[in-house]
Amino acid sequence: MRIVVDAMGSDDHPAPDVAGAALAAREFKDTIILVGDQGQIETELAKLDTSGLSIEVQHAGQKIEMTDKPSKVVKGKPNSSMHVGIGLVKRGEADAFVTAGNTGGALAVAMLRQVGLGRIPGVKRPALGVIFPIEERPLLIDNGANADCKPEYLLQFSLMGSLYVERALGIQNPRVALISNGEEEGKGNALIKEAIPLLQASGLNYIGNIEPKEFMQGAADVGVTDGFTGNVIIKTAEAIASYMNNMIRREIKASPLTILGGLLARPAFKRVGRRLNPDEVGGAPLLGVNGVVIVAHGGSNAYAMKQAIGQARRIVEKKVVEAIRTGMSSEE
Amino acid sequence: MRIVVDAMGSDDHPAPDVAGAALAAREFKDTIILVGDQGQIETELAKLDTSGLSIEVQHAGQKIEMTDKPSKVVKGKPNSSMHVGIGLVKRGEADAFVTAGNTGGALAVAMLRQVGLGRIPGVKRPALGVIFPIEERPLLIDNGANADCKPEYLLQFSLMGSLYVERALGIQNPRVALISNGEEEGKGNALIKEAIPLLQASGLNYIGNIEPKEFMQGAADVGVTDGFTGNVIIKTAEAIASYMNNMIRREIKASPLTILGGLLARPAFKRVGRRLNPDEVGGAPLLGVNGVVIVAHGGSNAYAMKQAIGQARRIVEKKVVEAIRTGMSSEE
Numbered sequence: 001m002r003i004v005v006d007a008m009g010s011d012d013h014p015a016p017d018v019a020g021a022a023l024a025a026r027e028f029k030d031t032i033i034l035v036g037d038q039g040q041i042e043t044e045l046a047k048l049d050t051s052g053l054s055i056e057v058q059h060a061g062q063k064i065e066m067t068d069k070p071s072k073v074v075k076g077k078p079n080s081s082m083h084v085g086i087g088l089v090k091r092g093e094a095d096a097f098v099t100a101g102n103t104g105g106a107l108a109v110a111m112l113r114q115v116g117l118g119r120i121p122g123v124k125r126p127a128l129g130v131i132f133p134i135e136e137r138p139l140l141i142d143n144g145a146n147a148d149c150k151p152e153y154l155l156q157f158s159l160m161g162s163l164y165v166e167r168a169l170g171i172q173n174p175r176v177a178l179i180s181n182g183e184e185e186g187k188g189n190a191l192i193k194e195a196i197p198l199l200q201a202s203g204l205n206y207i208g209n210i211e212p213k214e215f216m217q218g219a220a221d222v223g224v225t226d227g228f229t230g231n232v233i234i235k236t237a238e239a240i241a242s243y244m245n246n247m248i249r250r251e252i253k254a255s256p257l258t259i260l261g262g263l264l265a266r267p268a269f270k271r272v273g274r275r276l277n278p279d280e281v282g283g284a285p286l287l288g289v290n291g292v293v294i295v296a297h298g299g300s301n302a303y304a305m306k307q308a309i310g311q312a313r314r315i316v317e318k319k320v321v322e323a324i325r326t327g328m329s330s331e332e
Numbered sequence: 333m334r335i336v337v338d339a340m341g342s343d344d345h346p347a348p349d350v351a352g353a354a355l356a357a358r359e360f361k362d363t364i365i366l367v368g369d370q371g372q373i374e375t376e377l378a379k380l381d382t383s384g385l386s387i388e389v390q391h392a393g394q395k396i397e398m399t400d401k402p403s404k405v406v407k408g409k410p411n412s413s414m415h416v417g418i419g420l421v422k423r424g425e426a427d428a429f430v431t432a433g434n435t436g437g438a439l440a441v442a443m444l445r446q447v448g449l450g451r452i453p454g455v456k457r458p459a460l461g462v463i464f465p466i467e468e469r470p471l472l473i474d475n476g477a478n479a480d481c482k483p484e485y486l487l488q489f490s491l492m493g494s495l496y497v498e499r500a501l502g503i504q505n506p507r508v509a510l511i512s513n514g515e516e517e518g519k520g521n522a523l524i525k526e527a528i529p530l531l532q533a534s535g536l537n538y539i540g541n542i543e544p545k546e547f548m549q550g551a552a553d554v555g556v557t558d559g560f561t562g563n564v565i566i567k568t569a570e571a572i573a574s575y576m577n578n579m580i581r582r583e584i585k586a587s588p589l590t591i592l593g594g595l596l597a598r599p600a601f602k603r604v605g606r607r608l609n610p611d612e613v614g615g616a617p618l619l620g621v622n623g624v625v626i627v628a629h630g631g632s633n634a635y636a637m638k639q640a641i642g643q644a645r646r647i648v649e650k651k652v653v654e655a656i657r658t659g660m661s662s663e664e
Binding site: 213 | 466548563565572600
């Protein structure tokens with residue numbers, strides 16, 4: 001397998017991106033193609049032991065910044081690492097593209113018809129799926145690619161999410177739910193209410209509407225939402241986790257006895273941290289794009305990059321894109 | 333001051349509702365009118381020391397259940413404790429109504445023109461404000477009264493929330509923000525994008541769009557959102573807090589050393605619990621209704637009820653409804 005890694009994506013690029021690529025090349029025995037500033041990539045590679053690894057470097061003279069607007073990068077930076085990297089997948093020279101860069105930028109470049117991958121026929125809007133880093137590892141889709149959605153988009157997100165979870169995570173007959181402000185009939189906004197009959201008629205294992213609480217308890221394998229709500233859910237979850245974390249730290253530091261208690265309990269806190277670590281779950285798959293694109297979070301370290309690359313190869317191996325293509329054609 | 337308390341509202345009614353009323357009567361020296369099943373209320377009162385307290389009982393033969401649909405209770409249960417209680421405020425026999433019952437039911441009854449309070453002239457949609465139980469105590473509005481919103485509703489929520497926070501919480505020139513999926517220009521869904529120019533022209537202290545993270549860090553005094561998103565935010569926050577809580581407990585119990593650490597650190601955990609306790613902040617004010625209505629959460633204990641009653645009296649004292657009335661008339 002040949003996987004392209006954007007060396008210029010993460011907040012601290014190119015170090016974690018390159019180191020993660022090396023970890024992946026060793027663990028998975030794949031060929032990794034690093035795309036970005038050749039000089040910088042080679043400097044990073046020189047710091048690592050890459051003996052026996054299959055790593056190639058492809059120069060790209062531009063990079064897309066986190067602050068760049070997706071609409072502007074498409075034409076304004078035609079030689080960005082994303083353009084070059086996605087182009088390799090487009091031309092069949094690689095199987096997947098992984099970046100820890102600007103999500104909107106990656107989506108915009110992937111969607112280009114000439115140099116990008118475009119949509120899978122029949123897909124109205126590609127969507128970003130995110131694995132929630134709780135024990136049950138449910139998928140939340142859409143997580144920000146589409147701030148405004150129509151009911152039929154939610155139907156397609158459900159189908160794509162369901163296929164992803166079934167193929168890539170091996171969950172049989174995945175439970176699909178709409179995320180809403182209540183489970184009772186009549187709850188939900190207009191979008192949710194219109195999506196319900198579509199889901200009911202979809203043939204998917206639609207279990208109804210659930211609240212965030214039930215989602216966090218693992219009630220569904222796929223939680224479906226518009227990209228605005230999904231993004232707000234993820235960001236609220238991160239904010240609360242970090243808020244609680246800081247407050248617990250502060251209160252433990254407030255007296256000698258609780259400091260001692262905190263020291264003794266440290267292994268427990270470490271286990272909690274590891275369990276909730278978003279690095280474990282890899283990146284977010286861009287579903288609906290006609291090829292494999294994974295967006296890892298900007299703060300990714302080498303381990304998180306390696307996990308994201310592992311996820312990309314699983315998607316290739318399990319033929320998720322092909323499954324969505326088939327699913328879409330049988331929809332029509 | 334005379335405050336009506338719904339004795340049939342909370343999940344465990346009437347015990348916490350009645351006990352909370354007694355606590356409030358003692359602390360605030362107000363007259364509390366308990367509305368609900370007279371026999372049940374008197375049984376509860378008999379268990380308490382009510383000497384010297386000004387507590388009245390008003391019988392209401394029906395009660396609104398948490399599972400009742402708002403649209404059905406309005407006509408189907410004309411003698412509910414909510415109808416009777418809100419009627420007392422309507423007729424000027426009391427200053428405020430506090431319930432821990434069905435939020436949609438309270439809103440529906442409050443909005444009735446004949447027996448309820450109706451809207452403040454000019455208010456398009458009343459909204460539910462919730463004080464987030466973090467250190468900075470920001471208000472999130474709307475928290476579920478309006479699942480689908482228009483940009484001008486968000487403008488009115490901003491005005492009402494700002495006046496509430498200024499008057500009832502004493503915050504000068506409160507900072508108002510729209511809650512969005514990003515702070516950058518161009519972020520947000522269609523609703524947010526259309527609301528931005530309205531907020532910019534509003535004369536309020538509009539500080540821009542903020543993400544949930546910034547909101548949790550106290551970047552705004554008033555966070556404005558549609559009721560669907562607001563409700564999902566609150567429910568996600570509760571779900572994550574409870575998820576982390578359970579996981580920390582479980583991991584601490586996993587070994588003798590961490591159990592000991594947990595015991596020593598217990599005072600710190602208790603302080604965290606107290607800080608994040610939603611009981612502290614009282615109930616949610618129903619803003620835009622032509623009178624004072626507070627909805628406490630269903631799981632309220634006596635202390636939470638007392639806090640909600642305290643909040644109601646502050647709204648009366650600080651003339652928040654009058655301020656919104658004036659604000660609305662100058663809008664037009």
